[in-house]
Amino acid sequence: MEVDTGNLPGRNTAIRATHLVSHDSQNSTALRDAGDSLTERYLAEVRDLIHDELLAIVGGSRYRGVLYDLMLEYPLRDAKGLRPALCIAVCRGLGGRLADALPTAAVLELYHNAFLVHDDVEDGSRLRRGKPTLHEAHGVPVAINVGDGMMALSLQPLLDNTRRVGLGRALQVLELVSTMCRESVEGQALELDWIRAGRFDLGDRDYLEMVRKKTAWYTFVAPMLAGAALAGAARYPRSALRRFATVLGIAFQIQDDLLNLDGDEHAYGKEIAGDLEEGKRTLMVLHLMRVLEPEERRRAEAVLRTPRGAHRVEDLRWLQGELRRRGSIDYGRALAQRYAQRARSALRRLEAHLHPSVHREFLESIVEYTVARAR
């Protein structure tokens, strides 16, 4: 298919050679650049591959201008591309082929970005990856429709999997995507309900249930299980992979919430403390509610119930300060570390089944990356 890449925002036209991701060697170190870490290079290479795949999926439609270019806006901004990288690494690590995993990996990235477009409208966010959110730039109606379009476009490549990897694997992936969508919508519904109903009678268990659905399933569980399905892997400890993905997802979301409270806006690419403005019930906020005196707790609840845009800056600053002073940030950091530790244990049960390769190394490295990242 002829694809014109001329007008695409942020498109890196010089495709990097993909040494790591397509390589089967056991000796990966020779291939690495001196500067970047394995994690960063693996992610960057997958991003290039996924960009090409997304261009192929979007194709040369005459509706590019009014629809499809907007679908590529978020995916082509400088994203991590974690989901496709996890899918590919598990597929390759279990002996599968890159070409078999690529379309599905691209679809997972497309779904992720579709949810982001809608999430940004729902949360009233202004920045995404350092640029205006889609609804800020093009209005809410267009943003909702573009998100729907990204979901609509996701189905065909998964149907084409039947020809690529056979019916059995294709249907496994479709079932996973079906579950993934349900889980993330349920997680999002829980969170929206808490905010809308003004609920603060929530414990860590509630938070963890929401995050297992909202983040872990669609960022980690679905991509990794899809990778295993696409590899046609039958004999590997599926429960260990699932556990690895779940606990890693929880660590990832806690870290994300920490960065939102306490990170560097430039590196993070979103408004700092945006979660407080949105009244998000993070682990840290729930901790703070438990340790505040009744009167301060009432003030904190009032701040968190204030609609976005109606806050006094000093109230948000006060809340941010309390989160630090009362040990809530430290509490979150400790829990993120604990879940990262659990991820390492789960990965040890898997390692014997993974080929010694960059793909296995990438999966090992991702645990550290998840809790140490600045964005």
Added chain:
Amino acid sequence: MEVDTGNLPGRNTAIRATHLVSHDSQNSTALRDAGDSLTERYLAEVRDLIHDELLAIVGGSRYRGVLYDLMLEYPLRDAKGLRPALCIAVCRGLGGRLADALPTAAVLELYHNAFLVHDDVEDGSRLRRGKPTLHEAHGVPVAINVGDGMMALSLQPLLDNTRRVGLGRALQVLELVSTMCRESVEGQALELDWIRAGRFDLGDRDYLEMVRKKTAWYTFVAPMLAGAALAGAARYPRSALRRFATVLGIAFQIQDDLLNLDGDEHAYGKEIAGDLEEGKRTLMVLHLMRVLEPEERRRAEAVLRTPRGAHRVEDLRWLQGELRRRGSIDYGRALAQRYAQRARSALRRLEAHLHPSVHREFLESIVEYTVARAR
């Protein structure tokens, strides 16, 4: 599965006997009530069947309160249920079984309502089927997420089709749904772009292209072709069915636009002239633009470009009046009739392949219904 129907809005707990839809007799007249038309009874029976099917799809999840009950809001309001009825009628008319068509028919209704939920947000509509729109009642964030959830829920029953009707037919239906989603999002993108860019340099061809995508594909083409696929029908004139569905869809949308301009709010269930407030480029509006004097045309454009909620009532009244006086309403009526006539011709090419049955009679009656309906 145990399903509690107690709290469902608008649920008709006394399930009507479904004489027509499940009946194979060639003599349908004996089964009809004296009062209702065949069209109305067929639609009503399908609605009851689809309500049960939707309850089964939604199931007894613990997230009913925060999510799934809201997904049933629109489908259980007093809708026409046209899409499932068309799917079932074609399937049965071509010799297929009711049980094979039901889950897909319910999914088509679910998709339709998901798009309505998002459309209502995009258009800023206040009423849907005589009650507040979902975002009016529960806020925009919840409405966007509920729409996403309805789409997410639609995939599983289509995957379960593989066990029900076999792989070949299941995949055909999935391909149709994939195309349907793309077509409707493209149609919606066209319309949003015209409004956003303030474009009035549009002809009937532009309108018809948009409507073929936005309405015909997802209300008529996909349901009917899915019905044929589920029946396993191989030897019927597929091109005639497709043509029947397309031209009927166009007649349907023109009639919908006419009702919006000129209908009875109580019967119609939406705000009359809401399309003018939203600046929709209907066939009638485009006609008016062609016949108005330059100065009046400028006034009309200014009214249509005014954002929703900022209009003076007299401007909308003036526009409505001009549409009548300048023959634009008559022009729309005549075109709806012409497309209905084309639908009758296409149906004649199909009739020899349809079993003589209520299902065939329903398909014949639907042409009249489409252009004569008051809602």
